[in-house]
Amino acid sequence: MSDPALAEKDRATLVATLMAARRAVGAARRSQDEAAEATAHAAVDQAKRALGERGPPWWQDGAPDYNRHLARNTPYAAWFAAIGA
Template sequence: MPALLTPDRRYLIVRARLWRTSNPELSEAMRQHLVNELMDARRAVKDAKASGDAEAMVAARKAVDRAKKGLGERGPVWWTDGAPDYNRHMVKNTPYAAWFAALSDDEAA
């Protein structure tokens, strides 16, 4: 099943929650570099959890945050029209609610 994106492609919807997508203006090379950094950082979080190393965990989580900010998934929004950020909000509590409800109605039919 393909990922469900909002019509403006700003958010990915997972379990009825909005998650900000990466900045589409990033070059493919930069996006891939940041994704690689993110995956490395996530592996570091896993390793720190397994080892119980609190300092390594702090460093790994900071690395995840840096990569996500670089991708545009956290921090300042990447769009320029002044629209607010609904990252991590439930779709039903955002301006996308009617659009999402209509999708659900279509699936039920």
């Protein structure tokens, strides 16, 4: 989900940039160009960060951020153990 504070015009531009970067990843893979693929992956990451899909949370709900934590080390530990993962 994109940051809802983004203006629609900006969001549309960033989505177009993201999709072009994703196409560039595919083209680089097909041509087996590792340098181009790395550049394309960096462009995907940059677009996702600008959209708010990666990076620090843009929302403020007061809940702790458990991203980048092992499930067994969070309040979800019992659920994680129950699913047998």
